[in-house]
Amino acid sequence: MKKKVAFATCVQLGQSCIEEILRIGGELDLLICLKDNKAKNKSGRIYLDEIAATYNIPLLKIDNINDDEVLNTLKAHEIDWLFIIGWSQIAKREVLNTPTYGCIGMHPTLLPEGRGRAAIPWAIIKGLRKTGVTMFKLDEGVDTGDIIAQEAIYLNETTTASELYKKVDEMHISLITNNWDSVVNNRINLQKQNENSATHWPGRKPEDGEILNVMTMDEAEKLVRAVTHPYPGAFFKDETRTLRIWSAITNKRHGEIKLSDGYLIPIDYEIEVEL
Numbered sequence: 001m002k003k004k005v006a007f008a009t010c011v012q013l014g015q016s017c018i019e020e021i022l023r024i025g026g027e028l029d030l031l032i033c034l035k036d037n038k039a040k041n042k043s044g045r046i047y048l049d050e051i052a053a054t055y056n057i058p059l060l061k062i063d064n065i066n067d068d069e070v071l072n073t074l075k076a077h078e079i080d081w082l083f084i085i086g087w088s089q090i091a092k093r094e095v096l097n098t099p100t101y102g103c104i105g106m107h108p109t110l111l112p113e114g115r116g117r118a119a120i121p122w123a124i125i126k127g128l129r130k131t132g133v134t135m136f137k138l139d140e141g142v143d144t145g146d147i148i149a150q151e152a153i154y155l156n157e158t159t160t161a162s163e164l165y166k167k168v169d170e171m172h173i174s175l176i177t178n179n180w181d182s183v184v185n186n187r188i189n190l191q192k193q194n195e196n197s198a199t200h201w202p203g204r205k206p207e208d209g210e211i212l213n214v215m216t217m218d219e220a221e222k223l224v225r226a227v228t229h230p231y232p233g234a235f236f237k238d239e240t241r242t243l244r245i246w247s248a249i250t251n252k253r254h255g256e257i258k259l260s261d262g263y264l265i266p267i268d269y270e271i272e273v274e275l
Contacts, residue, residue: 002184003080003101008032008065011086012044013106013172018051020173026180028057030077032070035061044086044230065089074098081183084138085172093140101186103138106175108168109201110134110150112193115143117203120164123155124226130154131164133171135179137190144198146190149179160225160247206232217250217262224248224264235272236264242272 005026007018010033021028033048052059060073065087071094074082080100084091096103108119111134123131132152139145151174153167182188209227211220211234224234228246236243236257243257246268255263 002027003186004029004078005081005083005184006030006032006074006077006079006099007083007085008087009048009083009085010034010039010045011042012046013169014083014085014087015046015048015051016169017083017085017106017172017176018048020176021180022051022055024177024180026184028055030073030079031057031059032065032073033059033061035063038063039088042088066092066095070095071098080186090142091138096138096140104148104183105136105138105143105145106172107134107136107143108132108171110152111136111143111147112195112198114199114201116201118201120161120168121204121226121231122201123164124159124161125222127222128155133168133175135175136193144193146192148183148188148190149175151175151178158225160228161231162229165230209234211236211245211257211264213258214260216260217252217264220257220259220264221248221250236266240273244270244272246270 005028007014007028009015009018018028031048031052036047039045048059060070062070065084066089075098082099082103084103085106091103109123110132114122130152132150134150135148137145137148151171153164153171155164209223209232211223224245224247227234234245236245243266245266248264248266250262250264252262255265257264
């Protein structure tokens with residue numbers, strides 16, 4: 001018997017997964033999304049009303065994934081697996097244990113590398129040549145659960161956050177395509193993460209995108225690529241204005257912004273005048 005599946009998301013990455021499940025003929029028994037007034041400014045925020053209505057799937061709008069309302073609804077629909085994708089609230093033990101077999105998440109690194117936050121910017125800042133997306137069974141830790149499947153993404157010295165975000169979205173879809181049948185027929189093979197290889201990446205804030213004169217050309221150029229769209233962008237401040245920089249090149253001899261070993265030349269940028 002195929003398992004009953006629910007899906008919780010409020011971002012585009014999750015919606016892409018839902019659309020792929022439906023495209024390949026899969027069925028979803030419940031959709032969960034934040035209430036409309038929640039996280040309005042979250043990057044990639046989406047609403048599931050249209051897709052729920054189109055496919056006649058029950059939709060639950062909530063304040064928090066750990067609310068009693070969620071637990072009761074999962075029980076009422078006899079959910080076997082719950083996907084939680086692109087959800088910033090941490091699911092607690094009771095939520096994880098309510099579906100018959102548990103909860104499934106995705107993380108945009110090759111776990112156990114890069115547990116934590118801001119995976120796309122960090123991959124570029126760290127100069128990685130390979131990252132990826134991991135589908136895994138959620139536990140009470142942060143990105144520590146058993147691995148269901150992984151697929152790799154390759155980067156080069158020009159990869160931007162915009163490009164990597166698109167590849168991550170595509171990889172979410174690919175993982176759904178390649179593993180959906182195993183999930184609904186309960187044929188997944190779980191692999192423990194190697195704790196000796198685990199790394200943890202901290203969260204990032206918009207102010208972390210500031211370009212400083214003490215940076216090297218390599219550091220500044222990577223930062224610009226790492227926090228361009230869909231992120232808030234790199235910026236450089238002088239006495240009267242702020243340059244919001246979406247793309248740039250470097251030069252050892254001349255340029256707009258002096259760095260420790262050369263110059264940064266903004267290509268696509270906006271001028272924000274200080275009042």
